[in-house]
Amino acid sequence: MYSADIIIEALINGLLTGAIYALVALGLTLVYGVLHIINFAHGALLAAAMFAVLLTNQVVGLDPYVQIPFLMVIFFALGYGLQRLVIGPASHGRDENILLVTLGLSIVIENLLLAGFGSDTRSLNTDYSFAVFEVGPYLLGQARVFGAGGALATAALLWLFLSRSDTGKAIRAVAKEKIGASLQGIDVAHVYAVTFGLGCACLAVAACLLLPTFYVNPKIGSAYVLVAFTIVVLGGMGSIVGAMLGGLIIGAVESMSGLFLGESLGQIGIFVIFILTLLLKPTGLFGAKA
C-alpha cells in the first residue's frame, strides 16, 4: 500500500492534468452545445496546434506560454474560417453531413501533419519541463501547475465572455433557440463560426499548456479526444461547468488508476467512468434532459 502522501500527491497531479483535459473538453462541449454536432476534427486540430507550438518554438525560439495569445488568435481565425467556408457550406444544413465533413477534415489534417512532420513522436523541452514546486511534503511539476493555472484562467475568461458580452449572449441564445435568435437580428451562421473559432482557440491554449510536459505526434489527437469525450459525457453534453468539473474528476481518476493499476492501465478508470455514466446517468452531471 502507498503512503497517504504519495496518494495525495498523485491526486493533486491528476487534478492539474485534468484541468488541461477540461480545456480540450470545453472546446468540444461548446461546439456541441451550440451547433449540436460532435466535432470529429477536434483531436486533429489539437495535434495541429501542438505542432504549431513545436514549430514556432524551434524556428522562432518562442516559449510555449508566450505563444498563447498569438496561437489563440490564429486558431480562432482558423476555426471561424473552417466553419464559415468549409463545414457550413458543405453540410447544407444537415447535421449528419456536418459529422462527415468534420471526420473528413480530421483525416486531411492528420495526413497533412504526417506529410509535414513524419510519424515520429516529438517533445519540446523547456527549462521548467522537469522542474518541481515543493509544497509541503508534495512535489508538483511546475509545467503542470502552470498548465492548470492557464487552463482555469482560460475557462474563466470564456465564461465571462459568454455571460457578459453581447456576442456571448448571442451564442447562448442560438444554442437553445435558433429562430428566436434570428428574429433579434442575430446572424446564426456568424455565431456558429465564432463558436467553432472559440473551440479551436481553446485547443490552441491547451496545446501551449500541454507541450512542456506531453509529447506530440500526428495521431496524438485521438488520445485526447477520447478523454475529452468522456469528460463531455460525464459533465453533460454542452455544459461548460460540467466540462470543467468532469475534467478534474477524470484527471484525478486517471492518476489514481495509474497509481494503483500501473501506468499502462491508467486510462482504464476513465472508460469505466464513461460506461458507468452512460448506464446510470446518461445526461451527465449538468446535462439537460433530452
Add this chain to the structure above:
Amino acid sequence: MLEVTGLVAGYGSTEILRGIDLRVEAGEIVAVLGSNGVGKTTLNMVLSGLIEPRGGDIRFDGRSLKGTSPAEIVAAGLIQVPEGRRIFPNMGVRENLELGSYGRARKNRAKNLEKVFDTFPRLKERIGQFAGTLSGGEQQMLAIGRGLMAEPKLLILDEPSLGLSPLLVEEMFALIERLNGAGLAIMLVEQNVVQSLELASRAYVVENGAVALSGDAATVAADPELRRTYLGL
C-alpha cells in the same frame, strides 16, 4: 410602410403561399386572420427573411426586402414576435430583453429596458428568473418586450393570444391597443377573429395561401361568408 405583392413561398415541393397581396400603413393595426395551416406563420417567416420567397415582392419603408438577411430586416425596423414566443429559456429575463436590442437600437438599450419594465411591471419582478420558468402569459409579455427593445417601426405579432386564459387575452389585446396608440404600426396575425376585428382598422382573411377577403375591419366583420365560417353564425 409594408407592401406585399403576389407573394409565393413554400417548403420543398409544397406551395404554401400562392400569391398574397397585403399592405400595412404607418400607425395602423392590420389583422391577418385565418385558421390553422392557411400559411399565416409561413408569411411571417418570409417577411422576416427566414424563408426565401419564390415569387412576388416585399417592400418595407420604400425598399425591397427580397434577398435581404433576417439581420438586415431587423435592422430596418421590421420586428416579429413569433408564434410560440421563442424566448431563450436558458437565459434570464434581463438577458432576453437585452438581446432584443442586438440587431437594432443597441445604444438605447438602458432607456428601452426601463420602458419595457414600465409597460410590464411583472417582468421587472421576474428579472433574475430564467425565462423558461415563467408562466405562459409572462413568456408572451417577455416576447413582446423583447420585440419592443428593437424600437420597431412595424411589429408583427404572431398569435399573441395563443394558449392564454380569456382574462389574459383581454389584457393582451388592451396592450396591443396601447402600443398602437403610441404610434406603433402593428400587423396582428391571429386565429381569434372576433377580438382582432374589434381592434384592427383593416383586415385580411387568408385561406389556402391566398387572401380570400380584405377591407375595413367593420366590412370584413359584416361579411356573411366570414360570419358563417369563423363565427358559426
